[in-house]
Amino acid sequence: MITLFFLACAVPSPPVEAPPPVAPVATEAAPSPAEPPAPAGLPLGASLAVLDVPLVDHAGQPRAFFVASGETVIYSMFYTSCPRACPLLIEDIQALAQSLPEADRAQLRVVLISMDPANDPPEALAGIVTQHHLDATWTLAVPPADRVREVAAALGVRYRQLPSGGFAHTSVLTAVDGEGRVLARSDGSVGREALEGAIRKHVAGS
Amino acid sequence: MIALLLAAAWAADRVPVGPGVYEPLYPPSPEEARIPVPRFLLAVEPVTNEEYAAFVEENPAWGRGVARLYADEGYLDDWAAPDAPGASVLPDAPVTRVSWYAARAYCRSVGGRLPTEGEWEIAGAASETSWDARKDPHFLARLLAWYGSPTPRVLPAVGGMANRWGVRDLHGLVWEWVEDFNASLVDVDPRGADGEARFCGGGVVGATAVADYAAFMRLALRASLQADSTVRNLGFRCALDGP
Amino acid sequence: MSSLGLIPLLALLGCAPTPAPTPTPTKPVGPLTATEAAKLEPVGDPVDLEITSAPHVPPPITRDTPAKLVINLEVKEVQKAISDGVDYVQWTFGGDVPGRFIRVRQGDSVEFHLNNHPDNKMPHNIDLHAVTGPGGGAASSFTAPGHSSQFSFKALNPGLYVYHCATAPVGMHIANGMYGLILVEPPGGLPKVDREYYVMQGDFYTVGKYREKGLQPFDMQKAIEENATYVLFNGSEGSLVGDKALTAKVGETVRLFVGNGGPNLVSSFHVIGEIFDRVYTEGGSNFQENVQTTLVPAGGSAIVEFKVDVPGTYILVDHSIFRTFNKGALGMLKVEGPDDKPVYSGKEIDDVYLADKAASTAPPVPAAGGVLSKDDQIKAGGLLFAGTCSTCHQADGKGIEGVFPPLAGSDFLLGDVERAIGVVVNGRSGPITVNGKDYNSVMPPMSNLNDDEVANILTYVTNSFGNSGGVVTAEQVKKVRASTPRPPGAAH
Numbered sequence: 028m029i030t031l032f033f034l035a036c037a038v039p040s041p042p043v044e045a046p047p048p049v050a051p052v053a054t055e056a057a058p059s060p061a062e063p064p065a066p067a068g069l070p071l072g073a074s075l076a077v078l079d080v081p082l083v084d085h086a087g088q089p090r091a092f093f094v095a096s097g098e099t100v101i102y103s104m105f106y107t108s109c110p111r112a113c114p115l116l117i118e119d120i121q122a123l124a125q126s127l128p129e130a131d132r133a134q135l136r137v138v139l140i141s142m143d144p145a146n147d148p149p150e151a152l153a154g155i156v157t158q159h160h161l162d163a164t165w166t167l168a169v170p171p172a173d174r175v176r177e178v179a180a181a182l183g184v185r186y187r188q189l190p191s192g193g194f195a196h197t198s199v200l201t202a203v204d205g206e207g208r209v210l211a212r213s214d215g216s217v218g219r220e221a222l223e224g225a226i227r228k229h230v231a232g233s
Numbered sequence: 234m235i236a237l238l239l240a241a242a243w244a245a246d247r248v249p250v251g252p253g254v255y256e257p258l259y260p261p262s263p264e265e266a267r268i269p270v271p272r273f274l275l276a277v278e279p280v281t282n283e284e285y286a287a288f289v290e291e292n293p294a295w296g297r298g299v300a301r302l303y304a305d306e307g308y309l310d311d312w313a314a315p316d317a318p319g320a321s322v323l324p325d326a327p328v329t330r331v332s333w334y335a336a337r338a339y340c341r342s343v344g345g346r347l348p349t350e351g352e353w354e355i356a357g358a359a360s361e362t363s364w365d366a367r368k369d370p371h372f373l374a375r376l377l378a379w380y381g382s383p384t385p386r387v388l389p390a391v392g393g394m395a396n397r398w399g400v401r402d403l404h405g406l407v408w409e410w411v412e413d414f415n416a417s418l419v420d421v422d423p424r425g426a427d428g429e430a431r432f433c434g435g436g437v438v439g440a441t442a443v444a445d446y447a448a449f450m451r452l453a454l455r456a457s458l459q460a461d462s463t464v465r466n467l468g469f470r471c472a473l474d475g476p
Numbered sequence: 477m478s479s480l481g482l483i484p485l486l487a488l489l490g491c492a493p494t495p496a497p498t499p500t501p502t503k504p505v506g507p508l509t510a511t512e513a514a515k516l517e518p519v520g521d522p523v524d525l526e527i528t529s530a531p532h533v534p535p536p537i538t539r540d541t542p543a544k545l546v547i548n549l550e551v552k553e554v555q556k557a558i559s560d561g562v563d564y565v566q567w568t569f570g571g572d573v574p575g576r577f578i579r580v581r582q583g584d585s586v587e588f589h590l591n592n593h594p595d596n597k598m599p600h601n602i603d604l605h606a607v608t609g610p611g612g613g614a615a616s617s618f619t620a621p622g623h624s625s626q627f628s629f630k631a632l633n634p635g636l637y638v639y640h641c642a643t644a645p646v647g648m649h650i651a652n653g654m655y656g657l658i659l660v661e662p663p664g665g666l667p668k669v670d671r672e673y674y675v676m677q678g679d680f681y682t683v684g685k686y687r688e689k690g691l692q693p694f695d696m697q698k699a700i701e702e703n704a705t706y707v708l709f710n711g712s713e714g715s716l717v718g719d720k721a722l723t724a725k726v727g728e729t730v731r732l733f734v735g736n737g738g739p740n741l742v743s744s745f746h747v748i749g750e751i752f753d754r755v756y757t758e759g760g761s762n763f764q765e766n767v768q769t770t771l772v773p774a775g776g777s778a779i780v781e782f783k784v785d786v787p788g789t790y791i792l793v794d795h796s797i798f799r800t801f802n803k804g805a806l807g808m809l810k811v812e813g814p815d816d817k818p819v820y821s822g823k824e825i826d827d828v829y830l831a832d833k834a835a836s837t838a839p840p841v842p843a844a845g846g847v848l849s850k851d852d853q854i855k856a857g858g859l860l861f862a863g864t865c866s867t868c869h870q871a872d873g874k875g876i877e878g879v880f881p882p883l884a885g886s887d888f889l890l891g892d893v894e895r896a897i898g899v900v901v902n903g904r905s906g907p908i909t910v911n912g913k914d915y916n917s918v919m920p921p922m923s924n925l926n927d928d929e930v931a932n933i934l935t936y937v938t939n940s941f942g943n944s945g946g947v948v949t950a951e952q953v954k955k956v957r958a959s960t961p962r963p964p965g966a967a968h
């Protein structure tokens with residue numbers, strides 16, 4: 028039923044004969060009343076840069092969790108044998124990147140971190156890169172097995188390993204700026220509009 | 234040097250718990266209704282202000298000025314100084330206002346880790362006389378009485394009655410961190426049809442032990458936390474894989 | 477629009493251009509559908525909404541455009557007195573039970589901040605029945621102590637709705653007082669009344685018995701068995717009593733926003749001495765009229781309206797009446813102003829009801845002639861005494877202290893025979909002192925007794941109960957009867 032609130036944003040607003048407002052109308056876009064705020068997690072503006080979890084990327088190279096490069100970065104988590112949610116996640120982020128003006132696309136990086144180190148060595152990650160034709164702006168990486176939960180905690184991802192070997196997890200995207208400070212976060216469709224807006228604005232500016 | 238002392242103290246103050254079977258309140262699937270928990274070692278008491286202060290002395294990065302990623306604004310805010318508790322808290326009281334990151338860092342420093350939710354609940358199911366008091370109305374009444382009583386201004390020292398495993402203060406003192414605090418309630422989408430499972434009466438429909446209100450309370454508390462959360466009455470203790 | 481092009485055409489056709497239509501009024505009066513309400517957008521800057529503690533409510537909304545409202549509601553676990561000397565740790569929205577009253581308009585957008593005080597022990601959240609969506613807005617996270625959660629919603633449906641904490645176990649959170657009311661006014665508002673008040677009932681379960689003193693813990697088992705220890709309006713016994721009573725003046729219209737947090741019991745809400753002119757049953761859009769007692773479901777509400785015509789203290793009760801007298805569900809509405817005797821006069825006559833002993837009002841005719849001996853008088857008097865006088869003065873003549881004076885050793889009775897006869901024949905009211913104790917009752921005239929019977933009774937009385945003796949004759953009674961006025965209402 029909360030989708031009703033989202034629909035309310037999409038409907039063209041006032042009736043033709045709107046009475047003149049009694050109070051001055053706020054001219055910049057007020058926060059949409061129907062949109063819930065960003066999902067809970069590290070507050071906007073706090074930095075992920077200090078997280079010292081060592082990663083290994085899909086080329087087998089060691090890499091810090093955060094590399095200061097001046098670009099906007101989207102972080103999320105996945106695992107290679109994920110049947111549906113993770114491929115959707117990847118396509119979703121690709122679509123987001125495509126929606127940016129072409130000149131800005133190079134300003135956006137994506138880092139996907141595996142929650143399944145036992146089954147996701149660099150070769151498996153490379154397979155996903157090939158499968159989805161991911162370009163150089165994408166990095167897939169794997170942390171040490173005992174640091175997975177720390178990464179998830181920093182990114183606001185909730186997950187649990189299932190007896191069958193797969194994982195139940197949330198699809199949280201965290202966007203950070205060139206210094207690793209959190210710009211926005213979305214959890215599925217919650218906060219999605221704000222995330223896209225924040226990314227669009229930031230890549231245009233940088 | 235302090236680390237060696239700490240490690241030695243910690244070695245003396247832990248007891249074996251389990252093996253047991255953990256029955257989550259909201260098993261998302263039948264296969265996850267009964268989770269085996271192998272034998273492990275659990276600290277007899279929660280980590281105290283004195284112990285945590287020693288850790289901060291060795292690792293100044295974990296004083297009150299720690300990076301925002303690792304703890305929110307309430308971190309150690311009842312300590313007199315950024316790196317020392319001072320007189321406002323009892324040295325033997327459990328350390329609170331520490332985040333999950335901080336708790337993990339401490340446990341790592343003494344060669345251990347946080348207990349998992351399953352491990353904690355196995356240990357916490359015991360009363361003084363019974364391995365599994367989850368259906369004992371007197372035990373439950375005591376837990377509920379604690380939930381209904383206000384947090385004291387100054388937390389008292391650790392050292393309550395030991396339960397059947399020999400572990401103290403699992404109930405009646407502070408809430409405690411577990412390693413996988415954010416692993417429960419993962420696949421329940423509040424916006425979907427199965428969202429009712431999280432709220433109100435719907436929450437009870439999916440749950441296994443309707444009368445175990447105490448377990449519900451702990452679950453609700455854990456679900457309310459982020460990794461960087463610090464809470465006035467939330468502390469922790471460490472665990473270790475068992476022999 | 478294209479009317480400009482049509483005008484020449486219409487002019488050619490000889491039609492005058494139609495005048496611009498008068499704008500239809502855009503201020504709706506009645507409730508909107510939820511779909512219409514969902515389309516409304518706020519006008520103006522966000523406003524920090526004033527939320528009030530019971531029994532007060534924020535003033536009626538006067539704006540006619542939707543607004544963006546920011547609500548900050550703090551959860552606080554506090555130890556409070558729920559009865560004299562009885563403390564309980566209540567979990568509150570805003571520091572009191574019930575929680576703050578929230579008043580919004582249909583179509584308003586609300587940004588809700590739930591702030592869990594750092595000193596609290598428990599995580600909490602909130603479920604507002606006014607909000608559509610799973611969990612009624614109980615946001616996807618519980619809120620830990622020292623933290624805050626935020627969520628937004630639009631008020632789509634008008635009505636008076638309960639809100640409560642929805643953290644498992646919900647029953648315990650509600651039982652500890654986590655409930656309140658949110659009013660969503662239809663766009664035109666509610667009809668104007670002179671007074672509006674907020675009253676919310678709840679049942680409480682303590683380990684100790686009713687009024688057992690000290691800090692009382694919550695009793696889960698009693699809650700499961702629905703065996704309430706207290707049933708209270710506004711979170712404590714005496715919350716609406718004495719100087720905390722609700723007030724109104726004669727001639728005013730009063731509206732009560734009545735809620736019932738439960739957790740278990742349904743309320744049969746009644747105001748002693750009043751009939752509700754209107755009841756919006758269950759806080760909905762339609763009303764019933766001329767209602768004596770209305771049901772308020774647990775987790776539900778009702779709006780009652782009535783005009784107070786007569787001064788006095790009206791008692792608010794749950795008409796499952798042992799809850800009022802034995803568990804604390806009692807409140808007061810004090811109405812001041814001029815009396816209105818034709819509507820209610822107060823007690824007019826206090827008469828003894830003798831049932832089958834009450835004889836006709838015709839003057840009694842002596843049954844037989846002749847004079848009885850003293851012993852016969854005593855015997856006859858004794859028979860009459862039983863069932864007539866003993867009803868009040870008791871069979872042993874000792875009376876009831878403070879209510880009916882004794883006859884045994886009564887200085888008032890024995891000191892003056894003619895006065896004693898006058899009391900029986902004419903009745904007696906007003907203050908008297910008997911054997912050093914004050915009485916202020918009403919003794920009706922014994923109009924059913926003839927002179928002989930009065931004489932016999934008095935002779936019996938003066939010779940019984942340890943009294944000193946003497947005789948009263950019919951002659952004496954006749955003389956007193958003739959020489960003293962009968963009071964109004966006496967038969968003869």
